[in-house]
Amino acid sequence: MSKRDLVVIGAGPAGMAAAAMAADLGLTVAVLDEQPRAGGQIYRDVDRVPKGRGRILGKDYTDGASLTAGLRHDRIDHVAGAVVWAIEDGFCISYTKDGRGAQVTAERIVLATGALERPMPIPGWTLPGVMTAGAGQILLKQSGILARNAVLVGSGPLLYLLAAQMVRAGTPPLAMVETQTRRDLIGAARHLGGALRGWRYLLKGLGLLAEITRARVPRYTGAQNLRIEGTDRAKAVTFSARGTSHRIACNTVFLHHGVVPNTQAARSVGVVHDWDAGQACFAPRLDQWGGNSVAGLFIVGDGAGIGGARAAELAGRLAALKVAEELGRLSSAERDRKAEPIRSALYGELAARPFLDAAYPPCSETLLPADSTVICRCEEVTAGDIRHYAKLGCLGPNQTKAFGRAGMGPCQGRYCGLTVTALLADANGQTPDATGYYRIRPPLKPVTLGELASMEHVAPDAAE
Amino acid sequence: MKPVSPFLELDDTPRAEVTFDGAPLRLPEGANLAAALLAAGIDVFRNTPVSGAPRGPFCMMGACFDCLVEIDGVVRQACMIEVSPGLQIHRPHAQEADDVQA
Numbered sequence: 001m002s003k004r005d006l007v008v009i010g011a012g013p014a015g016m017a018a019a020a021m022a023a024d025l026g027l028t029v030a031v032l033d034e035q036p037r038a039g040g041q042i043y044r045d046v047d048r049v050p051k052g053r054g055r056i057l058g059k060d061y062t063d064g065a066s067l068t069a070g071l072r073h074d075r076i077d078h079v080a081g082a083v084v085w086a087i088e089d090g091f092c093i094s095y096t097k098d099g100r101g102a103q104v105t106a107e108r109i110v111l112a113t114g115a116l117e118r119p120m121p122i123p124g125w126t127l128p129g130v131m132t133a134g135a136g137q138i139l140l141k142q143s144g145i146l147a148r149n150a151v152l153v154g155s156g157p158l159l160y161l162l163a164a165q166m167v168r169a170g171t172p173p174l175a176m177v178e179t180q181t182r183r184d185l186i187g188a189a190r191h192l193g194g195a196l197r198g199w200r201y202l203l204k205g206l207g208l209l210a211e212i213t214r215a216r217v218p219r220y221t222g223a224q225n226l227r228i229e230g231t232d233r234a235k236a237v238t239f240s241a242r243g244t245s246h247r248i249a250c251n252t253v254f255l256h257h258g259v260v261p262n263t264q265a266a267r268s269v270g271v272v273h274d275w276d277a278g279q280a281c282f283a284p285r286l287d288q289w290g291g292n293s294v295a296g297l298f299i300v301g302d303g304a305g306i307g308g309a310r311a312a313e314l315a316g317r318l319a320a321l322k323v324a325e326e327l328g329r330l331s332s333a334e335r336d337r338k339a340e341p342i343r344s345a346l347y348g349e350l351a352a353r354p355f356l357d358a359a360y361p362p363c364s365e366t367l368l369p370a371d372s373t374v375i376c377r378c379e380e381v382t383a384g385d386i387r388h389y390a391k392l393g394c395l396g397p398n399q400t401k402a403f404g405r406a407g408m409g410p411c412q413g414r415y416c417g418l419t420v421t422a423l424l425a426d427a428n429g430q431t432p433d434a435t436g437y438y439r440i441r442p443p444l445k446p447v448t449l450g451e452l453a454s455m456e457h458v459a460p461d462a463a464e
Numbered sequence: 465m466k467p468v469s470p471f472l473e474l475d476d477t478p479r480a481e482v483t484f485d486g487a488p489l490r491l492p493e494g495a496n497l498a499a500a501l502l503a504a505g506i507d508v509f510r511n512t513p514v515s516g517a518p519r520g521p522f523c524m525m526g527a528c529f530d531c532l533v534e535i536d537g538v539v540r541q542a543c544m545i546e547v548s549p550g551l552q553i554h555r556p557h558a559q560e561a562d563d564v565q566a
Contacts, residue, residue, distance in 0.1 A: 034526055041525055116527055128507040128520030135524035143499035144474035171472055232518050233507050251470035380514040410529035
């Protein structure tokens with residue numbers, strides 16, 4: 001079994017930056033990442049993107065190549081296509097690559113597992129042709145494919161970014177069906193100070209909106225009663241806006257109302273999480289280095305709380321400094337001296353975030369969906385089922401598994417967990433913190449017996 | 465007859481011969497399999513084991529498990545596989561989809 005000073009899980013901006021800085025400080029590093037090439041979702045396939053596609057995606061995307069370059073380092077072993085399924089004390093990390101199980105041990109771990117799309121359960125969201133806006137971006141970045149007749153539904157900067165990229169590619173969306181309201185924007189004004197400090201983000205957002213408007217893409221705001229029609233695939237989006245009902249026929253629907261931390265790996269090792277009311281999601285309880293209730297493990301990037309790619313990169317560097325200091329490669333004074341400019345940059349990166357969170361809040365009708373809406377895609381459990389379980393005395397998400405298998409399908413709760421917590425909290429008159437979240441156990445991703453049997457150099461205690 | 469794709473492909477790349485439920489397809493070699501199938505006009509990848517409802521790719525990042533297909537008897541996420549020549553891809557049968565393997 002191989003040994004490293006540091007194992008980084010995830011090769012997005014946070015993971016790549018943490019690995020590069022740790023290696024520069026003399027540590028041996030392995031970066032385990034599920035994808036065939038480094039970049040995470042934000043810089044997906046940045047190293048092999050053709051020029052024309054790079055222009056459509058924009059400079060913020062192509063700039064990611066400077067981070068992937070940082071992984072090409074003598075002391076970094078970038079293990080691509082590695083699906084991590086267990087993290088055990090010590091630390092011992094088990095993963096599958098090319099159909100074979102493998103393990104690596106590490107003195108320290110940096111978890112950089114990024115974000116997931118916030119679940120957006122509306123009627124029809126399980127139909128083929130309905131995808132997340134993130135999926136739309138991935139299709140464009142990695143494969144250069146674009147939906148010809150798409151409607152974008154939800155809210156937030158990513159929706160505008162995808163729309164603008166579609167405009168540049170010559171396949172503008174048929175419409176933007178936006179759920180944020182004028183009242184949200186007025187409410188967000190109290191965060192204007194921070195927004196002005198983070199003016200670059202605002203300017204970018206206005207630029208994207210200008211591109212969308214110039215292309216005459218119809219925009220509807222304050223949209224409600226969202227529904228996707230279709231039997232075998234998505235055929236149309238229906239909604240109401242300003243008292244009028246609308247129906248837009250389409251082939252593809254991209255849903256988005258923010259992203260949330262992917263907490264699966266952190267929860268599997270028992271990291272304490274708290275409800276973040278501002279971002280309406282759970283986030284790990286962290287110190288200023290990404291440290292938490294599990295000694296020796298650090299959490300950075302969007303998995304630590306949504307801050308975006310640049311903030312993720314900076315947080316990755318901070319964690320690397322702390323790891324290097326703990327392993328004796330850096331004095332605490334040197335660590336703090338190197339951390340200071342990174343911290344002040346991070347402060348600037350996060351300045352606009354409270355404004356954005358308030359101006360583009362999650363779509364409320366999807367946080368507590370109508371009874372007939374499927375909320376657990378895998379096991380096809382509806383919101384009404386969860387409310388019924390609550391009436392029968394179900395207090396927390398782990399009990400819902402016994403009542404009706406919610407969260408027990410292959411996605412392991414990734415796309416229903418927050419909805420189940422919200423529905424139970426609402427039905428039982430409890431806070432999300434008191435309601436809690438699914439207990440996440442290894443294997444974090446399915447493993448075949450064949451993959452286990454082909455595992456080499458198994459640690460004695462893992463072979464029981 | 466080749467289904468009409470709701471997707472536009474920006475680049476023309478060398479193709480590999482594969483089959484989907486027995487029908488021949490030419491997909492871009494080395495491409496993401498889920499994306500390549502979508503671009504080829506295939507939208508229903510499987511039917512769910514619970515109700516038989518049709519499903520296709522949703523997240524494209526290995527998290528949702530909706531793009532499951534069967535290759536060499538193993539049910540896998542199409543969005544985590546790259547296209548290679550000779551792939552024989554099948555819609556997983558309901559009872560097998562319940563016994564998922566990545």
